Amino acid sequence: MDAVAGLLDAPRAREAFLLRCSMAAPWAVEVRDRAPLTLLAVVRGSAAVTAGGERHRLDAGGVAVLxxxxxxxxxxxxxxxxxxxxxxxxxxxxxxxxxxxQRCTAPDGGPQSAMGEVGVRAWGNAPDRTARDVLLVGTYAQARAVSEDLLAALPAVVLVPGEDWCCPYLPLLAEEAALEAPGQQAVLDRLLDLVLVAVLRRWLEEGSAARRAGQGWWSGADAVVAGALRLLHEQPERGWTLPALAAAVGVSRATLARRFTAAVGEPPMAHLARWRLAVAADLLDETDAPLDAVARRVGYGSGSALSAAFTRERGTSPSEHRLRRRAGLGSGPAAASALDGVASSTGWRV
Structure with a gap:
């Protein structure tokens, strides 16, 4: 798996919040939900997205990843x-x-009545049939550790204009968002993943300014760095050393250290240490594997060694991490409280 494949493979929706917004102008919503990742697509009409002090226009078919x-x-x-x-x-x-x-208020913090539910997973100030602007909003409420590491390489806003592409999954996601059927949340999660991956792939193919300039390790501009990253990401369980990694990509230790640090922002072994802990965090979230088994998968000799490194770097033990994440993403009263209004609501709550 190369760096770009790792970037595209990382997102995994799990009971993601998905909403179809039906709007009649004038309308404006400020989003302060602190979600790690949001996909916003214009199904009909147009919209303006303002983030980081910059305003971007999107027409039908356009998508923004924030x-x-x-x-x-x-x-x-x-x-x-x-x-x-x-x-x-x-x-x-x-x-x-x-x-x-996903709690909704007026700008002054009080109740608001300008917008509300207008259908299944639909929210806005007009019904779909009369709305000029229709958007899909897909929110990843909690990112996987690996995706956090990889998506940090992206800019604050990724834009793919509608006139530049035609995504076959977007109309299907828009259609499925209005349905209620057995297993519907799983269908929406997977379709949201497909749209997100398609957007990121298209953005990379088009050649952003950063990619053209060869900036960012994910750009693949430096074949040596790309090869080293591929080895580290695919085989975190190996007992890598700088000499061994340099030999594997055919350069000297000094050359690898210099080029890797320039592209990635940290030395190879520091990156490997962070990557191992990110993979371990996801294994703790997504499997019931014992700590010793997780440790072996990511290159630690024992569960205690992994626990010490995990606690030192993340401020919580592996067992505490597993319990907390599952309380927020699993089933039962704790999950219902943690996800109040996120996974089960059909709209932004007043």
Whole structure:
């Protein structure tokens, strides 16, 4: 698996929050839910996304991937005759604010009545049949440890304009979002993953400014670094040393250390240590494997050695990590409390 394949393979929706937004202009929503990753797609009409001080227009078929936890504003793309925002573009005043747990309030923190549920997993200020702007919002409430590490390499906003591509999965996701059927959440999770992977792949293929400049380890611009990353990511269980890794990619230790650090931002062995702990965290989340088995999978000689490194770097023991993550993502009263309004709600809650 190369670096880009690792990037695309990482996202895994698990009871993701998915909503179809039906809007009649003027409209504007500020999202402060602190979600690690959000996909926003325009099904019909247009929208403007403002994040990190920059405003981006999306027309039908366009998709934005927003890396959290920073807030963003999504609004009608016109804003004609309304005050200018800090970017100098006319904008609609925010009418609703989304908080963690998908709780919705007015901008002053009080109740809001401008928007509400308008159907199955549908929310907005107009029914779908009369809405000018229809969007899909897919929120990954909790990222896998590996995806956190990989997606950190992306910019705050990834944009794929609708005129640049045609995603076959997007219409299917929009259709399925309006249905209630057995196993529907699993279907929506997998379709959301497909759309996200398709967006990231298209963005990489198109050649962003960073990719053209050869920036970012995921760009693959440095074949030596890409080869070293592939070995470390595919075989974290091996007892890698800098000399062994350098020999495997055919360069000297000094050359590998210099080029790897320049591209990745940390030395090879430091990256391997972080990668091993990220993989271990995901194995703890997704399997019932004993700690000793997890340790062997990621290159530690024993469960106690892994536990010591895990606790030192992440501030919690492997057993505590497993319990906390499963309380938030599993079943039962604890999960219901932790995911209040995220997985089960059909809309943003007032």
């Amino acid at each position: 890396r959290g936890p920073a807030p963003y504003v999504v609004a009608d793309a016109d804003g004609a005759g309304r005050p200018a925002d800090p970017c100098g573009a006319a904008r609609t005043p925010v009418q609703a604010v989304i908080h963690p747990g």
